[in-house]
Amino acid sequence: MCGVLGIAGTKDVIQDLYDGLTVLQHRGQDAAGIVTYDRQFHIKKSSGMVRDVFSLQSLLRLRGCLGIGHVRYPTAGCNSEVEAQPFFTYAPLGIAMVHNGNLTNADELSHQLLHKHFRHLNTSSDSEVLLNIFAIALEKQKPVQLLPEHVFRAMRFVFRTCKGSYSAVALIGRYGIVAFRDPFGIRPLQIGTRETPKGIEYMVVSENTAMKPLGFRFLRDVKPGEVVYIDQQNILHTKQCAQGRLTPCVFEWVYLAAPDSLLDDVSVYKARVRMGEALAAQVRRAKLKIDSIIPIPDSSRAAAAGLADKLGVRYREGFVKNRYIGRTFIMPGQRIRKRSIQFKLQTIDLEFRNNAVLLVDDSIVRGNTSARIVEMAREAGAKNVYVASASPPITRPCPYGVDIPTFEELVASHNSIEEIREIIGADALFYLTVEDMVRAVQHGSGGVKRLCTGCFNGRYASKEITDDMLRQLGLAREANKEEALPPLAQETILLH
């Protein structure tokens, strides 16, 4: 998961890009980058949070009314500065690109790019592959004067060639911004507009949470298989270049997206409340005496509220989150994750002492976070500690860019619910069912007929995903990570 952002403005867009990326920070804290265009490309990217990557000096340098930005956490690439996005290529026309998602046939494509098209890839990132595939497709159009049709025809090739998930925004020098969403629409991508005295401005962004603060009006979601091109006069051109079948990742609603976002016409917050509400029946059947329901901040608050409401049990805040540290889920590598949990959460002891508490989390991925939290609750004096997960057991890795890479790391891939309960040390454990989760997202929405629930039950958006393929993706990634994480790099991350 990453956050992408592109703005076609009527004046310098750097302030909007910087602020926009800050709002998108929840989608990735590993690296950030911006490219703007003003007769030449200006680029700044590095590892770290948005506020650390951009100095005042670099902001002053990033001039131009076209720009794209990216916040990243590592999925396919490794955790290093050179793999921060945007990626850039000189030919044709100069293209910079940011990408959210993960190509599942990146290895095959990078082989083709080198041996058939003689293009060098400087990193192992699939995003660089996507950029280069787009570049060769655009070059074939011989765009002496780039027209929307050139972009659309090039994109048809990209859609045919690239498998996996990709919501991407590209900046083509002198011409404008191209944005597209894969034919399943697995990752979100949305368009907003802002009217200024000098004309209409457009924004393409992962989530509309970034629109309101910047004064943009939410227009709509980019459709799966659709291409959006905003030309040099800020005129919007869109075209359905591949047949789309909307199958967005359900995990966006479970955990990834900001609660105030509206993705594919479904409110993230409302979906989470409904997930919590759907847990109530199960919990009631267990006939437990529960004194209070306590969310594990931040993304499970909505679900906890929904559950407490339905059960008629009081809702209490028992954990204080240190907001100056990144989300643990996003930290690469298991070792760092264990350490950072310790000072990310602290208990309010009086809310636990002699109480039976039901802790609500949005999901249980590896189990180590949950185990540590249950332990903390007991240390704070809780009499009974029950745990509810507002999503079903995660049993499979994600080939589409969410960092749950290997079967081995997933606690639910090789343990039963009872075993997991034991591993995390809870007195009772509840999981939402897949059906309830899907219903919670679809509720009241005519648009989202299918959801990718692959990590829960193996029903991935596209059929070509097999367990073998997942194993390969997973193994390859873990090997990369160990290699690319010298102890020093870990220290740097912890300092943030």
Add this chain to the structure above:
Amino acid sequence: MRILLISSSARGHALADALARSPQKPDIIAISSTANPGIRVLACEQHVRNVMNLDAVCDVAKRVQPDFAFIGPDDPIGAGLTDRLEELGIPSVAPKKSLARIESSKGFTRNLLKKYGIDASPKFAVLPSLEGGGRGRGLKQEIRSYINDELHGEYVVKYDALKGGKGVKLSGEHLASIDEGVAYAMECIEECGRVVLEEKLIGEEFSLLSFVSGTWVVHMPAVQDHKRAYEGDTGPNTGGMGTYSDADHSLPFLTIQDLERAKEINELVAKAVMRECGMPYKGILYGGFIATRDGIRLIEYNARFGDPEALNILPLLESDFVDICQGIIHGELTEDMVRFAHKATVCKYIVPEGYPVNKDQKGEKVVFPTMCHSEPVRPAGGPVEVLHNAKIFFGDITEENGMFQLGGSRTAGIVGIGDSIEEAEKIAQEFCENVTGPVRFRSDIGKLRTLPVQ
């Protein structure tokens, strides 16, 4: 297949009819400014909205989620409805605002032809010129001397924006003296910033419409329009009292070279406007030409179907109109997708007696004849039975329980279709004569003796 049709009047009816004939059997969702009885029968939903309220149109579009939209009239196109629908991901058969300047700005079009070396304009000037130049007195002087010295007092003054077909004034007809001409030109500059002054051309006017998608241009049969209200081409200008087209898709007064030249101009302009705006023109390109002694000249461009031109052209279309629309949108328009019957057509407009001077007959009853010979058919097109070689397209008219009431504007276009103009004229004429109510029509349109020849 769902198609959003934004159009009213007889043109909208003719468009709906052509779409409905498609073997793809599309669902037509119509947005019209009045409850047109012809469109109502053909559409599965009809929304009555002010089509210039783009927000209201977009609200319907958002809910309906059509495969594409077809926009009939010039005003919403000029206001950027295509751009707004594109924001919603809905492609349109109609150019974007920037490209639609070909119709909405007379000055843009003249300068475009000049810039791309397309020699089809009369002598013209766009004032005030971009290089600046005088304001106030100086500008007035500039206009006067241009009219006097360059155009020798035979001139046309064009308002440089859409004005509902009423922005163009001719010397000797609307403008009695040079003083009046200068005054109107100054008025135009005050209202829209620019005015176009042109040489007044003498010759026969005709329309050549083309389907355009970028550099793909496929032409329709040429049509001649009669704008004047009364017989013998007299009286005030109207939206169009009638039109005719010939079986060879040319017109009696045109040489082969004339028609080829008009086609060439449309093709060159499609290319030029694409290069100028950096995006392809997608929609209908309607060239208003005049055949003068010195060859074909361009009077103006429209970015849409004409009314009544659409009434002549669309019934002749034998191939799938929906296919053509999709070809336009996807940039894959080829000549073999467009096939017109080799028939002549004559369209005569039934209008209220007072049209266009007053609206005294508004609300009065009008009765259309039931055809009594040959086999009458009830076309998918409407509540009135007509012959298979005649068509009726409803304009400003309302229907309640089979009773028709006049509006203030043109009532219905009656189209006769035959092997020759003569035959088509007879069919249209006979139908029109049997319409009862306080209405009139021009019997001279399409009559052999009044046809101009080469």
